[in-house]
Amino acid sequence: MNAHMMMRYNVDLVFCIDATGSMKPVIETVKDNALNFYRDVRAAMEEKQKSINTMRVRVVMYRDYYADHENAMMTTRFFTLPEEERNFEAAVDSITAFGGGDEPEDALEALGYAIRSDWNTEGIKNRSIIVVWTDASTHPIGYAIDEPNYPRGMARSFSELTEWWGDEQMESPYIRNNAKRLILFAPEKPYWTDIVNSWNNVIHYPSAAGEGLQEYTYHEIIDAIYNSI
Amino acid sequence: MNTENKADRSAVLSLQPDFMPMVISGEKKEQNGEDSCFCALEKQAALIGVYDGSGGSGARTYPEFGGKTGAYIASRAAAEGTFAWFRRWMEAGPDAPLSTDDLMQEISNVLGIWHEATESQSMLKSSLTREFPTTFAGEVVLPDEEEQKLKVCFLWSGDSRCYVMDKSGLHQVSVDDLAVTDALQNLTEDAPMRNVISASHPYKINERRLKIRKPCVLFTATDGCFGYLKSPMEFERLLIETLAGAKCADGWRTALGEAFRGTAGDDFTLCALPFGFGSFENLQAFFAERLQVLKEKYFIPESGDPEVIRSRWELYRKEYERYQ
Numbered sequence: 001m002n003a004h005m006m007m008r009y010n011v012d013l014v015f016c017i018d019a020t021g022s023m024k025p026v027i028e029t030v031k032d033n034a035l036n037f038y039r040d041v042r043a044a045m046e047e048k049q050k051s052i053n054t055m056r057v058r059v060v061m062y063r064d065y066y067a068d069h070e071n072a073m074m075t076t077r078f079f080t081l082p083e084e085e086r087n088f089e090a091a092v093d094s095i096t097a098f099g100g101g102d103e104p105e106d107a108l109e110a111l112g113y114a115i116r117s118d119w120n121t122e123g124i125k126n127r128s129i130i131v132v133w134t135d136a137s138t139h140p141i142g143y144a145i146d147e148p149n150y151p152r153g154m155a156r157s158f159s160e161l162t163e164w165w166g167d168e169q170m171e172s173p174y175i176r177n178n179a180k181r182l183i184l185f186a187p188e189k190p191y192w193t194d195i196v197n198s199w200n201n202v203i204h205y206p207s208a209a210g211e212g213l214q215e216y217t218y219h220e221i222i223d224a225i226y227n228s229i
Numbered sequence: 230m231n232t233e234n235k236a237d238r239s240a241v242l243s244l245q246p247d248f249m250p251m252v253i254s255g256e257k258k259e260q261n262g263e264d265s266c267f268c269a270l271e272k273q274a275a276l277i278g279v280y281d282g283s284g285g286s287g288a289r290t291y292p293e294f295g296g297k298t299g300a301y302i303a304s305r306a307a308a309e310g311t312f313a314w315f316r317r318w319m320e321a322g323p324d325a326p327l328s329t330d331d332l333m334q335e336i337s338n339v340l341g342i343w344h345e346a347t348e349s350q351s352m353l354k355s356s357l358t359r360e361f362p363t364t365f366a367g368e369v370v371l372p373d374e375e376e377q378k379l380k381v382c383f384l385w386s387g388d389s390r391c392y393v394m395d396k397s398g399l400h401q402v403s404v405d406d407l408a409v410t411d412a413l414q415n416l417t418e419d420a421p422m423r424n425v426i427s428a429s430h431p432y433k434i435n436e437r438r439l440k441i442r443k444p445c446v447l448f449t450a451t452d453g454c455f456g457y458l459k460s461p462m463e464f465e466r467l468l469i470e471t472l473a474g475a476k477c478a479d480g481w482r483t484a485l486g487e488a489f490r491g492t493a494g495d496d497f498t499l500c501a502l503p504f505g506f507g508s509f510e511n512l513q514a515f516f517a518e519r520l521q522v523l524k525e526k527y528f529i530p531e532s533g534d535p536e537v538i539r540s541r542w543e544l545y546r547k548e549y550e551r552y553q
Contacts, residue, residue: 048257049494125419168408168421178408178419181357196354203355216296217352220288223298224357227285228419 008053014114018134020100027097030133062110065144067101107138126179135208137189185210238323242372247503254498263300264496267308277500278367280304281451287362303363310336340428360429364389366449383437387425392448399465402552413542443505453497462527
């Protein structure tokens with residue numbers, strides 16, 4: 001009897017990185033963390049015999065539309081790992097911290113881009129994981145809507161962005177409820193606290209971009225990502 | 230199928246299982262398995278229980294508890310709570326009602342002790358995480374006035390399962406506390422748990438009281454036993470095929486353990502208690518015909534074509550869900 005069904009997962013990761021000037025002291029650490037994160041997820045899953053069918057990663061780097069205009073948002077396509085590891089590393093390496101203007105940044109638009117990623121929905125089991133590293137609060141969504149570079153089709157309000165994320169009662173049109181996880185390495189500031197209090201499948205490590213993260217807390221995050229909940 | 234409101238013990242009737250409760254368990258990570266079990270066999274009542282600490286929501290490790298996870302501690306604490314409840318109920322005499330509320334209270338008490346002893350603070354804020362979360366599936370078995378029947382109280386929380394296996398095959402009595410309750414769909418979906426025992430969130434223990442006709446085998450199992458197979462039919466086949474190939478009860482236990490080790494990507498725990506067969510040979514002979522039915526009627530080709538699996542499942546599930 002060939003009863004064994006391999007638990008083959010398609011894992012997609014989207015890294016949202018705040019690249020404003022205030023991130024200068026930590027940006028190299030964040031870049032290292034981003035590069036290590038997918039390796040740690042893969043290792044943990046393989047240790048639990050959850051084999052990975054495909055793993056892809058994309059980067060959403062964000063700043064502030066008013067202050068940084070055409071440099072406010074940079075998104076990459078998904079890189080398939082390990083085949084395109086060098087392209088992914090080059091994309092992360094290219095990030096430098098500058099600009100940003102006032103303290104809040106346009107992170108909610110970055111989340112909008114991340115949620116609407118071209119997620120892999122094929123196969124048996126999926127994980128669609130968004131990770132945010134930032135040291136700042138966020139502007140309300142649409143704060144810079146009159147900027148020429150502001151994206152068309154972006155959620156018009158926090159409520160609409162919340163609908164994009166979806167929940168158990170109302171499935172998101174963009175990201176599967178059972179697959180999605182949102183990991184925030186962000187301070188306890190607007191709108192991060194709203195998100196952790198009202199969105200499902202969110203893990204928040206309150207900090208400036210993950211500073212002071214201890215190993216056992218990091219493992220707790222990784223375990224919560226790949227295990228069933 | 231008869232149901233009743235009480236499952237009180239009898240002062241005169243006694244239980245006579247064919248052998249002692251059989252426990253099969255394995256850990257994916259040595260010394261860190263997050264499953265546990267509790268079995269008791271008294272003259273007038275028996276209990277088989279399994280627990281699966283939830284590794285996703287209970288991944289937090291506790292330095293003050295030897296670096297063990299909340300899931301590891303929870304499954305053992307809940308078993309300890311069940312033991313306390315069962316002992317208290319036995320000591321209370323034959324007229325004492327079997328109370329699921331009391332069981333919840335005992336489990337919550339033990340989890341509460343661990344919770345209060347916790348010194349460290351989780352650095353995470355999340356709706357995903359829970360303090361000391363664990364599933365539970367238990368069956369309390371009592372003799373019935375009708376000699377050919379048993380009174381069984383099925384108890385569960387989460388996605389661990391209670392089963393009965395009789396002449397018409399394997400029946401899942403518990404209904405998974407998952408967003409999806411179709412047993413086949415649950416093998417391919419990662420549906421989140423809607424109810425699980427924990428020290429930090431409200432939970433419930435579901436119960437179903439039935440009279441079950443002998444001969445039968447009662448099972449409780451964690452998802453490591455059934456969650457890595459292609460279909461619910463294959464779980465039944467695995468149970469009966471290993472039974473058919475064994476020379477004695479211990480041989481069956483060993484064969485099942487090896488089978489689970491080969492299939493499971495997780496810790497696994499199964500408890501079994503057979504009634505009314507008289508001997509291991511009779512037990513084997515009883516299910517020989519059923520094995521043929523499984524091979525012929527519910528055969529799944531090597532290719533594992535999802536359409537074929539779905540059509541076989543639709544045929545199979547009517548009997549499989551008979552007690553739900």
